[in-house]
Each structure stands twice: as C-alpha cells, then as structure tokens.
Amino acid sequence: MSVIQALDISLAVLVLAVAIWTIVSRDAFAAVVGYVAYGLLVSLVWVRLFAVDVALTEAAIGSGVTGVLLISAAVRLRGTEAAVAAEWPGAGSRVLAAALCMVVTAALAAVVLTMPDPGATLAPEAARHLAETELGNPVTAVLMAFRALDTLLEKVVLFLAVIGVWSLAADGNWGGIAGPRRATNRQGALAFLAQLLPPVGIVVAIHIVWIGANEPGGAFQGGAILAAMWMIVIMARLAEAPAIGERRLRLALVAGPAVFLAVGLMGFAVANAFLAYPAGLAKPLIVFVEVFMTLSIAVSLPMLVLGPPDRPSS
Amino acid sequence: MNFLLVLSLVVPIAGALLAFGVGGRWVSRIALATMPLGLAIAVAIAAGLRPAGGSLVYLLGGWSPPLGVALRADWLSALMMVTTAVVISAIGLFARADFPAGMTETRRSFAFWILLLAVWGALNTVFLSGDLFTFYVSLELLVFVAVPLVALDGRAETLQAALRYLLFALLGSVLYLAGTGLLYGAYGTLDIGVLSGRIRGEPVTAVAVTLMTVGLMAKTALFPLYLWLPAAHAGAPAAASAVLSALVVKGSFFIIVRLWFFVMPGLAGVAAPQLLGALGAGAIVFGSLLALRQERLKLLVAYSTVAQLGYLFLAFPLALDAEAGRLIDGSALIAGLVQAASHATAKAAMFMAAGMIYVALGHDRIAALGGVVRTAPLAALVFLLAGVALIGPPTSGVYFAKTLFLRAADSTHQWWWSLVLDVGGVLTSAYLVMLVARALAPADQAAPSMAGIVSGQQPVAALALVLCSLLLGLLPWHAWLPLPLAVTTPDPLSLDALWSLVWPLLVGMALAALMGRRQNQRPLRMALWLEQADHALRQWPAAGFSLLGLTIMLGVALLLTP
Amino acid sequence: MNTAIDIFTVVAICAGAAFFMAGSVGLLRFPDSLTRLHALTKADNLGLGLIVLGLLPQADSLLGGLKLVAVWLLVQLASATVAQLIAQALRHRGRGT
Amino acid sequence: MSAPTLAGLTGAALVGLGLYGLLVHPHPLRKLLGFNLLGSGVFLLFGIIARKGAAAGFAADPVPQAMVITGIVVAFCATALSVALLLRLFEAGGAATLRPDVGRDDSD
Structure with a gap:
C-alpha cells in the first residue's frame, strides 16, 4: 500500500466518522459543527478526484456559507431537541430503518464496484468543442455554453429561494431589514477583521472569477467569497443589510439571470440560436455574463443567510 | 416555429424577473400581461406539431446532444402545456381579487404573482425538456415555487406543512439526481433520445430507475407517500392550492412518464x-375513503x-404489452x-370554489355547509360541476379517459383495473352526494357575521375551467395533436354512456345515504382503522418505511426483469 | 542544489506537521478552553508557517510563492480573530472551563 | 483500491447515513443535516463517474463536475429555505416539530 493510498483511506475513514458523528451526536450544535468540518474534508476528497472547481464550490458554499447558516440556526434552536425527544421511533423501528438504508447503500456500492474503468464520458466531445467557446476551463464551458440552460435555471432557483425566504416575513416587516443592527461601537476583533479582510477578499474574488474562464474558478466560487466578505461586515455590525424593498438590491438580485437571459436571447439574432455566442465574442460575452452572475450570487447568499426581514426599514 | 419552444419557458421567467425588478403595483400587471402571451405560445406550439411531422426540436446554443441540451415538443408536451396555460390564466383571473395590486407593495401579492409566473416557466421546462438533468433543475424550480405558496398565509400549521413538504420533496429530488448520475455514468448521456438507444437491462439501470421513480413518486404524493399533501394543499390560499393540486404534482408525474x-x-x-x-x-x-x-x-x-x-398511474400496467414486455x-x-388534463382543470376549479365558499361562510366545516346554496350559489354550482366532472359524465375528459382505459384493460385482459375504475367512480359519487346533501340542508342558524363577499370575477374564472373539463371529451382537440393512434370521441348520447354516469351515482347515493344514517352512531371499526392508517402514514417514520420499502420492492421488480 | 532544496522542504514540512500534532494533542489533553486555545493557535500558526516556508522553494513562479504567503497571512488573521472571539466569549461567560 | 472507487464507496455509505438521518431523526434541523449528507454522498457518486470519465487530456469528465456545482448551489438554497421556515415555525408555534397533530384542529 502506497503512502497516497493510505492517505486516501484515512481521509475516507475520517469523512465517514465525522458524518456518523453529525447523525448520532446528541447535541444539535455539536452536530452542525461536525458538519462544517465534514464539508472541508469532503472538499479534500474532491481535490483527490481532480475536480478542483467542485472542491472550491464545496468549501465555499457547501461548507462555508451553509455552515454559517446552520450554526446560527442551531444557536437559535437551542433547547428544542428535548421537546421532540418523544418523537423518536422505537429501537426496533430504528434498527429496521438502518437495515433498509443499508440495502440502499449496498446497492449503490455494488454499482460503484462494477463500474467500468474507463467509464462512459463526454470529455472527448467537450474537448472537441472547447475551442468554439474560446475558454480554457472545460467545466466553465459546460456551465456557460454546452449546458447553459441548466445554469440559467439554477440562477432562477437562487432567485426563487430569496423570494421564498422573504415571503416568510411578517406582513408588517415587508420591505424591511433582516439581520443584526448596525452598531456605533466599532471595537473588537471582528470589527477589525471586517475592516481588514474585505479589500483582500474582493481582490481574491475578482481573481477567481477572472481566471475561471481558463482555470478552476468562476462565478459561483468568486460570488461566494464576495458574499462572505459582506456577511463579515454585517456580522461585525459595521453595516446593516439593505432593506428588501430597496431598488438597488432588487436589481442586483435579478442582474445575473436577467443579463444571462438577455445575452441568450441575443443569440437568436447574432448567433442563430438561443444561448449561442457569436464566434470571436464567446469569451468576452461569457465573462460579461459571469460578472453579473457573481454580483447576484454575492447578494443572494447573504440574503438567504440573514433570513426574512424582521423589522421595518426606518 | 421552433423558437416558440424557447419562448414558452423564457416568457414566464422573464416576466417573473421583470416583476421582481420593477416591484410595487406593477407585479400583478406584468403577470397578467404575460398570460395571453403564454397562452398564445402554447396554442401555437400545439397547432404547429402536426405540420412539423409530430414533434419540434430546439438545440439550445446550437449544441447537439449528447453534449448539448435539446428542447422537444410532442403531443404529450403540447397537451400539458395548453392545459397549464389555461389553468394558470384562469387562476390569474381568479387571484386578482385575493392578491390585489395596491398602491404599496404587499408581501402576499408580491410573492404570489412572481411565483405564479415562475411555476409556469418551471412546468413548461418539464414538458419540453429532453434531458434528465434539466428535469432535475426544473423539479427544484417547482419545489422552490410550491413551498412558499404553501406557506403564504404564515400560520404555524401552514409553515409546518410547508416544511414537511420541503423536506420530503428534497428527498425526492436527491433520489432522482442519484439515478440521473448513475445513468450518465453507465451510458454517457443525459439526453432522452440518445439514452433510449443505449440503455440496456443491467443492474445499474434497475438501481437508477428505481431511485428516480421513487423520488418522483414522493414528489407526486402517490399513495402511500402522501404525508405532505393534505395539510399543504388544504392550508394554502385558494388560488395557490389550485396551482399546487392542479399542476405542480403533475410535473413529477410527467417526468415518470418520460422516463x-x-x-x-x-x-x-x-x-x-x-x-x-x-399503488395507483x-x-x-x-384517498376516496378518506x-x-x-x-x-x-x-x-x-x-x-x-x-x-x-388514476394517472393506471396508465403504466394498462400500457404494457405483456408479450413483448414493452410499454406502448x-x-x-x-x-x-x-x-391529468381533466383533473387539472376540474381540481383547480374545485379549490377555487372551496375558497369562495370559505369566504362566503367564514368557515369550511362540512357539517355546517347548510344554506350555502343561498349564500354562495355560484360557488356551490362550480363545486358541484367540478365534482361531476371528476365522476365523468359522457362529454367530459374524465369519461374520455375512462373509455380509453377500459378499452386498454379489455385488450390487455386486465379486468381488475376496470374494477378499480368503477370503485373509484362510486366513491367519488359518494362524497359528492354527501356534500350535496349537506349543502341542501337548511342553514342551522342565521348566517354568521364574519362572512365576506366573493368578487364577481372569481366564479367566472372557476366556471370557465370547469367547462373545459366537462367538455374535454367532446371537443375535437385530438384531431390537432399528432397522437400515436387515432382516437374517436365516445358518443355522449349512447345508452352505454348515460348508464356509465348513472350507475356510479346511484350506488354512490346509496352509500352516502347509508353513511348518513350511521352518522350519529359509533363509527365503524373499519373507518377507525382507516383513520389510524392515515394518521400513521402522515408521520415521518411510517412514510420513511414506505419509501424505503417501495424502493426495495421496485428495485427487486426491475432487477428480476429478464 | 535541487536535492538540498528538497531536503529543506521535507524537513520544514515535517517540523510543521510536528507542530500540528502537538497542537492537536494539546487540544485533546489540556484541561480548560483557554489553554486549549493557546495550544491550538500557537501550534497551528507555527505549523502552517513552517509548511508554507518549506513549500516556497517548490513554487513554480513568483506569483505562486506570493499566493502561498498570502494563504499563510490570511490564516494568521482568521485564527487570531477567532481566538480573540472565543476568548471573549469565555470571559463573557465568566469561566475558563 | 483506487481513490475514485474509495470515494464512490464513501458516497454510497453517506447516502445510507443521510437517508437514515433524514427519515429517522425527529428534529427538523437534524433532518436537514441528514439531507445535506445524503446530497453530498450523491455528489461523490458523480465524482467517481467524472474521474472514471477522464479522457482527452482532462483529468475528469467536466459534465458531471458541472452538474455537481449546480447541485451544491441548489442544495444550499434548499437548506436556506428550510432553515428560514424552521425558524419561523419556531417563532410562530413555539416548537420545532414536524408532528402534524401538534396545535392542529383537523385531527380529532
């Protein structure tokens, strides 16, 4: 057994151990903290699978932003576990459920073990057409050209999620503000971090979006970093989240899908198909769309984390 | 012509984005302005199918499958798209009174109109998609539309219903996604057309199809996986319930059919x-007994x-050519x-009617429905007609479907499914007759003071929908669509046709009368047992076991298929 | 020359890993939160510093090297802030356990 | 055993674990954690498929990778909506339970 193999096996064992911990742990808060660690470990697995784009997304969104969201929820729901303790199914039912779940796992494991190697792939097709997209990163080419409709619709999912979260507001708070209030006292370590980090974060985010055309990176990952910067500023109470009725916020939220849709429709006129890019302009257009997508992601993620507005705007 | 496929999803989605960006009182106006446009696009696509040779294809971005994604319209898409457009437009008319465009933007109106447009875009994507992963994204779109609609009233029980729905629907999506991944891993494509040429009866196919089908059944709320449906559909505002019951659950059913x-x-x-x-x-x-x-x-x-x-799931065994082992x-x-189309129109109207009755009476307790005929005559009429449409009089779509089902049962020698159809008709008649009896009873006391007034437009929208359902069997829509085989409209005046309406009604009446007489006695043991089973199935552990058990049963059934 | 650089890298990374190990042991074995915090932050900062130092000669470009240093600086900043916040929270609760 | 197969088996095990957590755990927040584990297990299955599809100079098939990125974002949206619903339910009803008969009047 080589060193690499040993590392792979220990990584897999670690991932599973932390996953089991998040299921069996008695305390919801501990389980959530376990889940954040789990997310980081899984992004290491993605690196080992040579899927760096996915690793970045998993670390930023799957572990990072989801972690913030779940931790704040767990804090607010402290003590509610005892109330549902009576709803646990009996030991027999739990054993039965575990057995049935194991059947599903066994079936999937059998599929994994019998999977041919090399397996079915579209990589050669993607490689053949990569030049037409003028991009260097095949994952970005799939997201922004070959399967652009899915990406566009997924932006609409993000947009609908924001509406869904907002729609849970009390009627009186509609158009109001979510999240912590702005504080006048700007002392403390978090405030210091929130003043120091964002300039660096913004540079890193722009870098990641820009190189996403040719190397791992792109709108999702860059947008998540920008969102994190904004959330730190809000959590440090240096600034309040904007009121949800504010026009600028609304426009920033729809900019991504709207610009994508507009560029797609332009394809009818200049490139003979919806979501097609004219030759020679593919890369500039894709980067143009990605800039607006990054903006929308950077604004949507904090809105989702902050939850529905809980006070009217002053 | 083909670009209409793109427009049919882009127009509602663009409308939703625009409404969000502009906000205020423009939200409902933009939504209503989109409706005639969307309706026209759906009709144009349906009308264009025959001249185009049966189907329309659009390659997005000019990339052809398997690398690219294609939109495809055939008779199934056209039928469902036109139905959706009609139902959404009627709901739009109905909802104008409930979700008004005030001078200031309100939470309920803002969310409702944008979600209504989004659900349209999502459904059209489902009906047109030729790609398994695009199905996944559109399924998620449906979830993110449906859950906020359920929670729109903001009461604790609707919030709970929405959360239960969300968690169960997410489980369904993930199972579907897992199957999609396995199929891609085995055959290297997600395109329906390409995949159907490559797919083989291997274990991996059985596992993938099982996961996908069970996930979709959970989203369709097929018995016994309906734990989320009653509370969610009953707790939403009337217009939202109409969308959910008529359309959203059909989306996942449609994907099962495609698969x-x-x-x-x-x-x-x-x-x-x-x-x-x-299961059907x-x-x-x-469901009928409950x-x-x-x-x-x-x-x-x-x-x-x-x-x-x-009823929708009876199509699977009845379409089976047992000798060839093929679904035809x-x-x-x-x-x-x-x-599906008849139920969509009738059920949307029924929820609208229930909503109007609620407004008119200030409650919707069945025991106190007496006098509703006087307080809300039009709403009561719509409800009655919608109920009749579900039983299936000879001119209705339900009757048309039933005739075809019976014909298929006959030709494939599966008499037991026709028995199911008959029992269903009788039970539907029974609950309708019971409601009519309650409604015709004199009002107990003076009309309660909390009653509101139903807007004049609302009954019209509901009535229009009911008529669509009632006349679907009579209209020559099938001459326009490239159906796989020529179907004839059953003669509505034949003795057979009339008899097939009358006898379930008679038996249903007898059943309802029997139940009415037992009203004041202790309920039958069977009824108690039924309610206990229902109660259990609406709890997570039992629903979870049903889901896992079904997964294993379906998996075994598919694995053992030679 | 190359061998010398490689040996330097290996030694530095091993030393860094040893610091991580020490920090983890401290996290598990120390009696209260403040000392655990002490073990963790000191060891991790030094450990990561040594690993970055060891990797620097292996960077294929100046930009790559700068990125490595940037990673180290960002982790320094984050862990210092987090340590501060945890310590504050502990003081707020009025106990160090 | 190769790294991709190992990751695939981990994914299969995570699916079972997540399914168990989602179906059996009574607390909605823990169900949500189960859903996220289940999701990431499924994504890892896509990962092995991508890695085994390495060809034409790519270390992994880009198509499943793109699908996973889409899936991660969607899973986050779902988590956010669930958390918002759960917190609102907790505020409105004072309890974070999914039992349908708590505070309901339709079950007699």
Whole structure:
C-alpha cells in the first residue's frame, strides 16, 4: 500500500466518522459543527478526484456559507431537541430503518464496484468543442455554453429561494431589514477583521472569477467569497443589510439571470440560436455574463443567510 | 416555429424577473400581461406539431446532444402545456381579487404573482425538456415555487406543512439526481433520445430507475407517500392550492412518464408496471375513503387529489404489452394524460370554489355547509360541476379517459383495473352526494357575521375551467395533436354512456345515504382503522418505511426483469 | 542544489506537521478552553508557517510563492480573530472551563 | 483500491447515513443535516463517474463536475429555505416539530 493510498483511506475513514458523528451526536450544535468540518474534508476528497472547481464550490458554499447558516440556526434552536425527544421511533423501528438504508447503500456500492474503468464520458466531445467557446476551463464551458440552460435555471432557483425566504416575513416587516443592527461601537476583533479582510477578499474574488474562464474558478466560487466578505461586515455590525424593498438590491438580485437571459436571447439574432455566442465574442460575452452572475450570487447568499426581514426599514 | 419552444419557458421567467425588478403595483400587471402571451405560445406550439411531422426540436446554443441540451415538443408536451396555460390564466383571473395590486407593495401579492409566473416557466421546462438533468433543475424550480405558496398565509400549521413538504420533496429530488448520475455514468448521456438507444437491462439501470421513480413518486404524493399533501394543499390560499393540486404534482408525474415510456419502454418488465398500478389503485380507494371521512371542505378536496393522482398511474400496467414486455405509448398513455388534463382543470376549479365558499361562510366545516346554496350559489354550482366532472359524465375528459382505459384493460385482459375504475367512480359519487346533501340542508342558524363577499370575477374564472373539463371529451382537440393512434370521441348520447354516469351515482347515493344514517352512531371499526392508517402514514417514520420499502420492492421488480 | 532544496522542504514540512500534532494533542489533553486555545493557535500558526516556508522553494513562479504567503497571512488573521472571539466569549461567560 | 472507487464507496455509505438521518431523526434541523449528507454522498457518486470519465487530456469528465456545482448551489438554497421556515415555525408555534397533530384542529 502506497503512502497516497493510505492517505486516501484515512481521509475516507475520517469523512465517514465525522458524518456518523453529525447523525448520532446528541447535541444539535455539536452536530452542525461536525458538519462544517465534514464539508472541508469532503472538499479534500474532491481535490483527490481532480475536480478542483467542485472542491472550491464545496468549501465555499457547501461548507462555508451553509455552515454559517446552520450554526446560527442551531444557536437559535437551542433547547428544542428535548421537546421532540418523544418523537423518536422505537429501537426496533430504528434498527429496521438502518437495515433498509443499508440495502440502499449496498446497492449503490455494488454499482460503484462494477463500474467500468474507463467509464462512459463526454470529455472527448467537450474537448472537441472547447475551442468554439474560446475558454480554457472545460467545466466553465459546460456551465456557460454546452449546458447553459441548466445554469440559467439554477440562477432562477437562487432567485426563487430569496423570494421564498422573504415571503416568510411578517406582513408588517415587508420591505424591511433582516439581520443584526448596525452598531456605533466599532471595537473588537471582528470589527477589525471586517475592516481588514474585505479589500483582500474582493481582490481574491475578482481573481477567481477572472481566471475561471481558463482555470478552476468562476462565478459561483468568486460570488461566494464576495458574499462572505459582506456577511463579515454585517456580522461585525459595521453595516446593516439593505432593506428588501430597496431598488438597488432588487436589481442586483435579478442582474445575473436577467443579463444571462438577455445575452441568450441575443443569440437568436447574432448567433442563430438561443444561448449561442457569436464566434470571436464567446469569451468576452461569457465573462460579461459571469460578472453579473457573481454580483447576484454575492447578494443572494447573504440574503438567504440573514433570513426574512424582521423589522421595518426606518 | 421552433423558437416558440424557447419562448414558452423564457416568457414566464422573464416576466417573473421583470416583476421582481420593477416591484410595487406593477407585479400583478406584468403577470397578467404575460398570460395571453403564454397562452398564445402554447396554442401555437400545439397547432404547429402536426405540420412539423409530430414533434419540434430546439438545440439550445446550437449544441447537439449528447453534449448539448435539446428542447422537444410532442403531443404529450403540447397537451400539458395548453392545459397549464389555461389553468394558470384562469387562476390569474381568479387571484386578482385575493392578491390585489395596491398602491404599496404587499408581501402576499408580491410573492404570489412572481411565483405564479415562475411555476409556469418551471412546468413548461418539464414538458419540453429532453434531458434528465434539466428535469432535475426544473423539479427544484417547482419545489422552490410550491413551498412558499404553501406557506403564504404564515400560520404555524401552514409553515409546518410547508416544511414537511420541503423536506420530503428534497428527498425526492436527491433520489432522482442519484439515478440521473448513475445513468450518465453507465451510458454517457443525459439526453432522452440518445439514452433510449443505449440503455440496456443491467443492474445499474434497475438501481437508477428505481431511485428516480421513487423520488418522483414522493414528489407526486402517490399513495402511500402522501404525508405532505393534505395539510399543504388544504392550508394554502385558494388560488395557490389550485396551482399546487392542479399542476405542480403533475410535473413529477410527467417526468415518470418520460422516463418509463420514452427512456426505457422495453425494460419495464411485467412486475414493475403492475406495482405502479397497484399503488395507483391504493391511492384511488384509500384517498376516496378518506375524503369521505373529512370534516373540512378543503381537506376533502386535498384527499380527493390523493385519490385522483392514482388514476394517472393506471396508465403504466394498462400500457404494457405483456408479450413483448414493452410499454406502448398508445391509448392507455393518452388516457393517463387526458385524465391529468381533466383533473387539472376540474381540481383547480374545485379549490377555487372551496375558497369562495370559505369566504362566503367564514368557515369550511362540512357539517355546517347548510344554506350555502343561498349564500354562495355560484360557488356551490362550480363545486358541484367540478365534482361531476371528476365522476365523468359522457362529454367530459374524465369519461374520455375512462373509455380509453377500459378499452386498454379489455385488450390487455386486465379486468381488475376496470374494477378499480368503477370503485373509484362510486366513491367519488359518494362524497359528492354527501356534500350535496349537506349543502341542501337548511342553514342551522342565521348566517354568521364574519362572512365576506366573493368578487364577481372569481366564479367566472372557476366556471370557465370547469367547462373545459366537462367538455374535454367532446371537443375535437385530438384531431390537432399528432397522437400515436387515432382516437374517436365516445358518443355522449349512447345508452352505454348515460348508464356509465348513472350507475356510479346511484350506488354512490346509496352509500352516502347509508353513511348518513350511521352518522350519529359509533363509527365503524373499519373507518377507525382507516383513520389510524392515515394518521400513521402522515408521520415521518411510517412514510420513511414506505419509501424505503417501495424502493426495495421496485428495485427487486426491475432487477428480476429478464 | 535541487536535492538540498528538497531536503529543506521535507524537513520544514515535517517540523510543521510536528507542530500540528502537538497542537492537536494539546487540544485533546489540556484541561480548560483557554489553554486549549493557546495550544491550538500557537501550534497551528507555527505549523502552517513552517509548511508554507518549506513549500516556497517548490513554487513554480513568483506569483505562486506570493499566493502561498498570502494563504499563510490570511490564516494568521482568521485564527487570531477567532481566538480573540472565543476568548471573549469565555470571559463573557465568566469561566475558563 | 483506487481513490475514485474509495470515494464512490464513501458516497454510497453517506447516502445510507443521510437517508437514515433524514427519515429517522425527529428534529427538523437534524433532518436537514441528514439531507445535506445524503446530497453530498450523491455528489461523490458523480465524482467517481467524472474521474472514471477522464479522457482527452482532462483529468475528469467536466459534465458531471458541472452538474455537481449546480447541485451544491441548489442544495444550499434548499437548506436556506428550510432553515428560514424552521425558524419561523419556531417563532410562530413555539416548537420545532414536524408532528402534524401538534396545535392542529383537523385531527380529532
């Protein structure tokens, strides 16, 4: 057994151990903290699978932003576990459920073990057409050209999620503000971090979006970093989240899908198909769309984390 | 011509984005302005199919499958798209009074109109997509539309219903996604057309199709996986319930049809379609019996949806050519989709009527429905007609579908499914007759003071929908669509046709009368047992076991298929 | 020359890993939160510093090297802030356990 | 055993674990954690498929990778909506339970 193999096996064992911990742990808060660690470990697995784009997304969104969201929820729901303790199914039912779940796992494991190697792939097709997209990163080419409709619709999912979260507001708070209030006292370590980090974060985010055309990176990952910067500023109470009725916020939220849709429709006129890019302009257009997508992601993620507005705007 | 496929999803989505960006009182105006446009696009696509040779294809971005994604319209898409456009437009008219465009933006109106447009875009994506992963994204779009609609009223029980729905629907999506991944791993494509040429009866196919089908059944709330449906559909505002019950659950059903009839028609085997049909039969009997036991009108309508969804799944065993072991896209499939369209129109109208009755009476307790004929005559009439449409008089779409189902049962020698159809008709008649009896009873006291006034436009919208359902069997729509085989409109005036309406009504009346006489006595043991089973199935552990058990049963059925 | 650089890298990374190990042991074995915090932050900062130092000669470009240093600086900043916040929270609760 | 197969088996095990957590755990927040584990297990299955599809100079098939990125974002949206619903339910009803008969009047 080589060193690499040993590392792979220990990584897999670690991932599973932390996953089991998040299921069996008695305390919801501990389980959530376990889940954040789990997310980081899984992004290491993605690196080992040579899927760096996915690793970045998993670390930023799957572990990072989801972690913030779940931790704040767990804090607010402290003590509610005892109330549902009576709803646990009996030991027999739990054993039965575990057995049935194991059947599903066994079936999937059998599929994994019998999977041919090399397996079915579209990589050669993607490689053949990569030049037409003028991009260097095949994952970005799939997201922004070959399967652009899915990406566009997924932006609409993000947009609908924001509406869904907002729609849970009390009627009186509609158009109001979510999240912590702005504080006048700007002392403390978090405030210091929130003043120091964002300039660096913004540079890193722009870098990641820009190189996403040719190397791992792109709108999702860059947008998540920008969102994190904004959330730190809000959590440090240096600034309040904007009121949800504010026009600028609304426009920033729809900019991504709207610009994508507009560029797609332009394809009818200049490139003979919806979501097609004219030759020679593919890369500039894709980067143009990605800039607006990054903006929308950077604004949507904090809105989702902050939850529905809980006070009217002053 | 083909660009219309793109427009049919882009127009509602663009409308939703625009409405969000502009906000204020423009939201409902933009939504309403989109409706005639969307309706026209749907009709144009349906009309263009025949001249185009049966189907329309659009390659997005000019990339051809398997690398690219294609949109495809065929007769199934066209039928469902036109139905959706009609139902959404009617709901739009209906909802103008409930979700008004005030001078200041309100939470309910803002969310409702944007979600209504989004659900349209999502459904059109489902109906047109030729790609398994695009299905996944559109399924998620449906979830993110449906859940906020359920929670729109903001009461604790609707929030809970929405959360239960969300978690169960997410489980369904993930299972579907897992199957999609396995199919891609095995065959290197997600395109339905390409995949159907490559797919083979291997274990990996069985596992993938099982996961996908069970996930979709959880989203369709097929018995016994309906834990989320009654509370969610009964708790939402009337217009939202209409969207959810009429349309949203049909989206996931449509994907099951695409998967079984168009990806792997030759691999279904005999056992698996029978299992799907048996679940459908269970839904019909169980859902209808529970509808009879409900004390609130909206819950009765919701349980009726549980029952009606069962009919759709009868298409699977009845489409089976047992000798060839193939699912045939013939009369049984047409029947299933016509049933879906008829139910969509009738059920939307029924929820609208229930909502108007609620407004007029200030409550929806069935025991206190007396006098509703005087307080809200039009709403009561719509409800009655919608109920009749579900039983299936000779001019209706339901009758048309039933005739085709019976014909298929006859030609494939599966008499037991016709028995199920008859039982379903009788039970539907029974709960309708029971409601009519309650409604005709004199009002107990003076009309309660909290009653509101129904807007004049609302009954018109509901009535229009009911008429669509009632006349679907008579209209020559099938001459326009490139159906796989020529179907004839059954003669509405024949003795057979009349008899098939009358006898379920008579038996239903007898049943309702029997139940009415027992009203003040202790309920039957069977009724108690039924309610206990219902109660258990609406809890997570039991629903979880049903889901896992079904997964294993379906998996075994597919694995054993030679 | 190359061998010398490689040996330097290996030694530095091993030393860094040893610091991580020490920090983890401290996290598990120390009696209260403040000392655990002490073990963790000191060891991790030094450990990561040594690893970055060891990797620097292996960077294929100046930009790559700068990125490595940037990673180290960002982790310094984050862990210092987090340590501060945890310590504050502990003081707020009025106990160090 | 190769790294991709190992990751695939981990994914299969995570699916079972997540399914168990989602179906059996009574607390909605823990169900949500189960859903996220289930999701990431499924994504890892896509990962092995991508890695085994390495060809034409790519270390992994880009198509499943793109699908996973889409899936991660969607899973986050779902988590956010669930958390918002759960917190609102907790505020409105004072309890974070999914039992349908708590505070309901339709079950007699």
